[in-house]
Amino acid sequence: MQKAIVIGAGPAGLSAAIYLAKANVEPLVIKGVTPSKYLMTTMEIDAYPGFPLGVNGPSLLDDMSKQAEYFGARIRTGSVKSADLSKRPFLILTTGHGSIEIEPIETESIVIATGASFKSLNIPGETANFGRGVSTCATCTGYFASEKKVVVIGGGDSALEEALYLTRYASEITIVHRRNELRASKGMQERARQSKQIKWMLDVTPLEILDDGHQVSGLKVRENRTGLETVVPAERVYVAIGSTPNAVFLDGQLPVGRRGHLMVKPGTTETDIPGIFACGDVQDDRYGQIASAVGSGCMAAGDCERYLEGLQG
Template identity: 50%
Template sequence: MYKAVILGTGPAGLTAAIYLARANMEPVIIEGPEPGGQLTLTTEVENFPGFEQGILGPELMETMKKQAKRFGAIFKRGLATKVDLKNAPFQVEVDSLGTIETEALLISTGASAKMLGIPGEKELLGKGVSTCATCDGFFFRDKKVIIVGGGDSAMEEATFLTKFAKEVNIVHRRDELRASKIMQDRARANEKITWSMNCTPVSVVSDGMKTSGLEVMNNDTGKKEIIDADGIFIAIGHHPNTGFLKGHLRLDDQGYIIVEPGTTNTSVPGVFACGDVQDHKYRQAITAAGTGCMAAMDCEKYLEGERMIDWSQNMS
């Protein structure tokens, strides 16, 4: 029996672990198959406060983990596959540990970027291939970049990248975009944005060290060509890691956990959600860390006896 269990070790989970450990709540953190979350897939992080010269993503996560351990947080490896949240104590089935019980549960399992599944993509992640324009756009000042996608996110990221890149090429496998008209109009009005429509990505091309272009196939002619680029941004959406929670918590249409506005309270009192698993808008390390702090404080109040009402019954 544990007081508090945290699922996930990204910025949200590790921040929650630091706060709960300092409050003598003896949190147990379950590290999934990708300890540290998406930041471990990046290189330099320059927009996390406190690091004037930037810091490598894996180094930032390892530093946060050591900080949590310093205050007594306990880390265990495993993947949560099933939960029973009908009554406290809650039960969590972990593939490497069996069933564990906890008085409070914090979920920070994050959201994974959808990938294209083409050769070279994974190998060059962090070496010219990125899933976050806000995070990595600065590194491509005066460079040529590609955005793959046709939705609002792709148009938004393409427009954002024009602040840095000298040319942004939008590659989309259909001849029509899925983005809203206002987002399309905004992108089409930008002189820095070019278009490669009805083109299917085939592989990421490298010069042996870093990304140098994207091989695409024209869907009409079947002809392949290489579009030169210093960076490739994948903007085809994210999927929250909440498959094991369906039927146990309130989720939105996309699978993100619904929380009470202004808090991290889920539809089950004593279960809290923080980080990208409940945020499909910002998805930044610093916003995730902020909600991790909130979840820990909400959890602490809950464990100290401030039992919360089931607010979800009043939700639309």
């Protein structure tokens, strides 16, 4: 029987683990085989507090893990296949790294910090250059776009938000979208069209992200009407076509918002089921920053600690 299990070892989950461990809860952290893909593949983060020259994503995540373990958290690599939240104690079924054997674990509380997966274009050059000029977060890496030509791929509010943020740094931003019409709200479109730095390339299909062996050099696209292929010069490419919260293993046991994020009570990390908490990008459909994930992880630890104290009292 565990007092608390933290599912996920990204910035939200590890922050929750640190605070729970400091409270002598001794949490068990289930770390995915590829925890926090964004941090593990991003070599340059410029917006996390305390690092004036930026910070390396994998190093930041490694330091968080060591800090959690130092205070008494236990970290186990594996996957959560399913969870039964219908009765107490809660039951999760996990598999270890490289194993197919199912292990049941009972726990008094669960902190869900499984994050969200950014949707990919699945074109050549995207994966190879991720973290080396390809990014999914302008506010995390925007400074490194200073005085550069950049491409933002997408047509929704998130894509235009990325483009508008990048006007602070980039010399030129080209928005590339598959359709001839944008999905973004009218207000967001009006703001973007007022910027002289933003150019538009609509009704084109991204084909390949090009590089010169050291950094991104452009985006190859095909014009949908003519079939003509051209290259958009760019030193950075931002993919902003949406994300999907990682909550499939819950099988609909918790309510979600319109985009699939777990819903929590306002001002807390509490879900509709007492003893189940959610933090980070799996429940955050607005901010999506490392710092906000860390903050909600701290909140989840506090909420969980108070819940466990109530059980004892």
